[in-house]
Amino acid sequence: MERFKKNMTQQEVSKATGISYSxxxxxxxxxxxxxxxxxxxxxxxxxxxxxxxTEDNR
Structure with a gap:
């Protein structure tokens, strides 16, 4: 999963992208x-x- 490769939390990705944590x-x-x-x-x-x-999620 890309988030883990970047060593980031869902909260960090949410803040950076504007996509809600949920x-x-x-x-x-x-x-x-x-x-x-x-x-x-x-x-x-x-x-x-x-x-x-999307390949990462298969």
């Missing part, structure tokens, strides 16, 4: 699927492509 938690637990704009934002934040980000 939504990040749901994404990571596969309870909710990110909208396209959030996928793009997270991929850009982590410095990877959307494809790489």
């Amino acid at each position: 939504m990040l938690s749901k994404y990571e637990r596969n309870v909710a699927k990110p909208k396209e704009d959030n996928l793009k934002m997270l991929a850009e934040f982590y410095g990877i492509t959307v494809e790489e980000l």
